[in-house]
Amino acid sequence: MESYWVEHLGDDLAQGDLLPNCLIPQFHPDFGSTSGQEERVQVAQADLIVVTQSCDLINNKPPFVALCPIDTLSSFEIANPRFLQKGAWEEVRKGRREGLHMLCAPSAPGDNRKALVVDFRQIISLPFNYLASHSQQLGVRYRLKSPFLEHYSQAFARFFMRVGLPSAIPPFK
Numbered sequence: 001m002e003s004y005w006v007e008h009l010g011d012d013l014a015q016g017d018l019l020p021n022c023l024i025p026q027f028h029p030d031f032g033s034t035s036g037q038e039e040r041v042q043v044a045q046a047d048l049i050v051v052t053q054s055c056d057l058i059n060n061k062p063p064f065v066a067l068c069p070i071d072t073l074s075s076f077e078i079a080n081p082r083f084l085q086k087g088a089w090e091e092v093r094k095g096r097r098e099g100l101h102m103l104c105a106p107s108a109p110g111d112n113r114k115a116l117v118v119d120f121r122q123i124i125s126l127p128f129n130y131l132a133s134h135s136q137q138l139g140v141r142y143r144l145k146s147p148f149l150e151h152y153s154q155a156f157a158r159f160f161m162r163v164g165l166p167s168a169i170p171p172f173k
Helices: 054-059 073-079 086-091 128-138 148-160
Strands: 004-008 016-024 044-050 064-072 098-103 116-119 122-128 139-142
Touching: 016 064, 016 128, 044 122, 064 073, 064 128, 073 116, 086 098, 098 148, 122 128, 122 139, 139 148
Parallel strands: none
Antiparallel strands: 004 139, 016 044, 016 139, 044 064, 064 116, 064 122, 098 116
């Protein structure tokens, strides 16, 4: 099976860049509820994948970059035990689970249990300069290649372009 990924070196960012071990803020449930008091925010690490369009990253160098969490199936199952059910990952693989997208693992593209899952339901915005510096420190990292990048981008767009209607045309009988 062909890999979805190409190795990349440098501090330039593009849609589909896999950035492991990014620092992300973790807000406590009562964050902002006490006015006038100093707030403390915990910082965690997460593996993320860039969703901001490459053309925006190259041309405008926006102050913030949109990213989504990307996990191994086993770590996703720990947080979401319903994905332990038979057939759940097959539904994700086929694109039938809203907000989730599956990508093969860079190191084992033919092993579906080593695949990665992107959660479009969680968008994290981090400073461009932090991510450029972090990507440089990573050394060689992975970037989605065409046509897998376009498929990933289309899945992200499909998730956000959904429209819920208050009523529908009745089914044909």
